[in-house]
Amino acid sequence: MNDKLAPFDVAVIGGGPAGYAAAIYAARASLNVIVVEQGMPGGQIATTDIIENYPGIDSISGFEFGQKLQDHAAQFGVLNAYGVVSSIERTSDATFIVHGDPDSYHAKVVIVATGASPRHVGFEGEDRFTGRGISYCSTCDGMFYRGKEVFVIGGGTAACEEAMYLSKIATKVTMVVRRDEFRAPKGVVDRMLACENVQVRYETSITHVDGDAAITTIQFKNNRTGEVYEESFDEGSVGIFVFAGTNPATKLVEDFVDLGSDGGVVTDEDMATRTPGIFCAGDMRSKHLRQVITAAADGAIAGMSAYRYLSSH
Secondary structure, eight states, rough: OOEEEEEEEEEEEEESSSHHHHHHHHHTTTEEEEEEEESSGGGGGGSSOOBBTTOSSOOOHHHHHHHHHHHHHHHTTTTEEOOOEEEEEEEETOEEEEEEESSEEEEEHHHHOOOEEEEEOOOOTTHHHHHEEEEEHHOOOOOGGGGSSSEOOOOSSHHHHHHHHTTTTSSEEEEOOOOSSSSHHHHHHHHHSTTTEEEEEEEEEEEEEEEESSEEEEEEEEEOOOEEEEEEEOOEEEEEOOOOOOEEOGGOOOTSOOOOOTTTTTOOTTOOOTTEEEEEEEBBBOOSOOHHHHHHHHHHHHHHHHHHHHHHO
């Protein structure tokens, strides 16, 4: 492991929309900034086929969008590094060492933007068809299912709200609820059930999906009787939306922050945590809407907050 201890003003952990927005805003304020990303530029968004809901951009692939974020940051002198960050150490002079492999970095401020990942249900074929019939975000991907049939897995408030959103797009929405009731409040459930094209299969799970380029068969299980049955669909005519919650990636900062009821980091409106000099932005925060645009907005705020913090210290 090499230690790059000549201090940066700001070390950004995570090269997604939040991380790069933070880096761009901090660098434009004449700060010396490094972004450390463990995968591709763009983070999780780089695995998205098409982005169609970012204002001013009609359509762009996630991979291309991630590359544009990195290129834009580089124009302002942001240094890009790749590696896995294992821990953050606060030094005696209230600066930080970002420990990673292969390199570690010394910084006066750390902005953490490690994102969140959707919880997978774990049925056979889920990973194979993610992005090809299985989605975890109706706001992101709902429009691809206009005039088609969709199944929504989940029984909480988020699943019900997403089903209502999809009911305006798809011809038929079927809720797949593993228990005999919803976890969502009755008022939310009642509003959802008032949608004419929404129906519910209680005590049901999806156990297997199959197909070639897209899903053509879905296997269901009745959780009460144990009965397993299969339904067939024309290729490209059906989608599955999974809303089993998200897992904010907070492990790096758990010793420095407070966590909200959703597992995300609690910050103030400036993206500051309870530890001076550590800011968090994007989907790892405790928040209601996790989208590319809200992540970028968080990052912009964090970048400027880092500038103000350093100016006052």
